[in-house]
Amino acid sequence: MKLLKEKIESEGIVLNENILKVDSFINHQMDPFLMKEIGKEFAKLFKGEHITKVLTIESSGIAPAIMTGLELEVPVIFARKRKSLTLTSDLYTAEVYSFTKQESSEITVSNKYMDAGDNVLIIDDFLANGQAAIGLAQLVRQAGGTVSGIGILIEKSFQPGAGEIRKQGYRLESLARIKSLADKQVQFADAKET
Numbered sequence: 001m002k003l004l005k006e007k008i009e010s011e012g013i014v015l016n017e018n019i020l021k022v023d024s025f026i027n028h029q030m031d032p033f034l035m036k037e038i039g040k041e042f043a044k045l046f047k048g049e050h051i052t053k054v055l056t057i058e059s060s061g062i063a064p065a066i067m068t069g070l071e072l073e074v075p076v077i078f079a080r081k082r083k084s085l086t087l088t089s090d091l092y093t094a095e096v097y098s099f100t101k102q103e104s105s106e107i108t109v110s111n112k113y114m115d116a117g118d119n120v121l122i123i124d125d126f127l128a129n130g131q132a133a134i135g136l137a138q139l140v141r142q143a144g145g146t147v148s149g150i151g152i153l154i155e156k157s158f159q160p161g162a163g164e165i166r167k168q169g170y171r172l173e174s175l176a177r178i179k180s181l182a183d184k185q186v187q188f189a190d191a192k193e194t
């Protein structure tokens with residue numbers, strides 16, 4: 001997506017060869033116009049999939065997810081993260097390990113909001129190791145629902161997540177794919193694109 005890639009080029013800060021900082025438009029200050037366009041783009045990409053729910057994880061996935069839900073005219077759920085493990089029968093739960101943060105957390109969604117009739121579109125801001133997206137897909141499967149696709153704003157293609165998700169058979173659409181952050185430079189995987 002041209003607009004997102006331009007924004008990354010003009011405002012993204014390469015912290016090191018693994019981390020791109022996007023605090024001025026995604027992770028702290030947010031760009032509503034960009035989020036709206038992102039919502040339209042995902043809606044266009046997934047319009048044939050009969051999506052019934054958009055699912056994301058707090059907190060940075062919420063803005064693009066709500067815009068996508070607005071365009072697809074379906075509800076948006078955000079999974080909650082929590083530290084402690086308390087078994088409760090009314091929650092779908094999955095364990096997510098963050099290699100970036102080197103910590104594990106439990107993600108949950110109430111069984112009130114997802115069931116076997118749902119075709120779910122998973123949305124998140126970054127795809128690194130894929131653990132968040134895979135955990136979200138597990139929640140959908142616990143509900144008996146279908147994962148209709150995974151939509152990511154920024155895929156770091158040099159990390160294992162994208163390959164892992166495709167290996168598991170999910171449809172993955174990433175609006176910007178970064179093949180390298182070496183030498184403080186953002187290099188996109190697909191140089192020419194609309």
Ligand code: G4P
Nearest residue numbers: 019020021058059060098099100126127128129130131132
């Ligand atoms: P994974 O789900 O793909 O395995 O990713 P990982 O555990 O490594 O990511 C942990 C957190 O770091 C996530 O945010 C993720 O969005 C973020 N992250 C991963 N790579 C980058 C990067 O290159 N740049 C930035 N800015 N963030 C990155 P989170 O802890 O869930 O926080 P929130 O922002 O959603 O609240």
Ligand code: NA
Nearest residue numbers: 060061125126
């Ligand atoms: Na996120």
Ligand code: NA
Nearest residue numbers: 027060125126
């Ligand atoms: Na984040």
